[in-house]
Amino acid sequence: MSENRPENKKKKKPLSDRRKFILGMARGVGLATLGGFVWSAYVDEVTASELLLRPPGAIKEDNFLKTCIKCGLCVEACPYDTLLLAKPGDNKPLGTPYFVPRDIPCYMCPDIPCVPVCPTGALDQSSVTTDGKLDINIADMGLAVVDEESCIAFWGIQCDACYRACPILGEAITIEYEQNSRTGKHAFMKPIVHSDACTGCGLCEKACVTEIAAIHILPRETAMGKAGDYYIKGWDKDDEKRLENAKEIKTTTELSKQKASDKLNGNLLGDLYE
């Protein structure tokens, strides 16, 4: 160390190789961290897409995003130009296939040309196969949802456009008759979607006559709720079995230590929700 002393008096001392190497590595790691966070944040934003309809046979969305290679072979295979690849500016996960049923719905080809061409299995052939044969009727692209406020059939106008358009006629959508108490003389013919049969092809949405479709396709997870195992249908022995899955819930809300009467007799000006 003492030998280095005289050199320190000079204004600039050349960096040692070791120091140069360490600084270089630190710079690299620093830049990589900076870039990595910006990159991650961007990727996180652009892959957030809940309301996207995927081609038939698409696997679950989070797996789809890592498995789809964005080659567009499904798009090229689609004979109706239904499928689109997300472009920059579409605000959808870049390069992944989707469709907009109000523009062009899925026409549910029996040979499902879009699925077998997928090289990565992001469109899973086995999910649209029954007994070794392709079966588009078990596809699950989404679920039709009716807006009863704007559906004119719920106003009493006789319209069954969606029911007629449905490729699984009479199963995915049925027409339920009900008395129209407003006129007292007529019937409502209400379209009812059955989630077990609906494939989410969107032919109903395309056919809907209202200005903005009163029936529209949503991804199934978005369209459907879940009652859980704590509620069962009364007078239904089979449904009661679900209770066996229910586990005890412990409430974490702290109970008030005051008695109800204290509250009533106490400070009348106090906050009721205190």
Place this chain on the structure above:
Amino acid sequence: MSNLWNNYRYLFFRRFTQIGLLVLYFGANAWGWKMLQGNLSSSSILGIIPMSDPFAALQMLAAGAVMATNLLVGVAVVVVFYFLVGGRAFCSWVCPINMITDAANFSREKLGINKVQGIKQPASRKIRYWVLALSLIISALMGVTAFEFVSPISMVHRGIVFGLGFGWAAMLIIFLFDLFVLKNGWCGHICPLGGFYSLLGKFSLIRVQHYKENCTACMKCKVVCPENQVLHMINKETLPVLSGECTNCARCIEVCDDDALGFSIRNMAKNKKTGE
């Protein structure tokens, strides 16, 4: 005229290949041609032979995707092909970005920007390997194929085949970056796909060979080369270009008026002797 042909013959072939492939891909989507369907991420020749981007597959693996057989076969086809013709032959013979960055480089020369900025490059060509590693790390952490969601290569190629959207902005960004910020910036410094093919190209068979005895040290090759660090042997040793960063674009071969450069099959014996 024959001199002109001689000096640009490979450039012509490269543009022909690049544009020809784009036309085939475009025709598949627009008119239902069967020759080459899909895009550079994954495609199929005549609907039979699959081809898949090995770097995209690597990201899928890192992200934890289930790898389909078809995909793996496609990856194998591409890896074997570029193992034969030189890894980064993809960059200069197939990738559509090459035409953009070549245009930027051309404009750079014509506008004299190179003179303003000087010869010293402010960034390391090793950045691409950092970006490569980073894309795999982010893929693993985020569970998505990280580079595929930002890649201007697939953005531009997909855009040309399936509709561009704002993809033109990506093209412009690359062009401006290469023109004003960094010479050979995208292809020569940052692109992780180029980095990936550089690693693959280390072992490839078709290489550029330098013959010292013919060399007159005019250095035209070094001026024209987009990765001129790979030409370190010029006028020093008779050696093949062994660095995987060479894109086999053959610009050095066609500008050489002294037959000091040419394509050759990698000579393994020579390779061992020089220890590269």
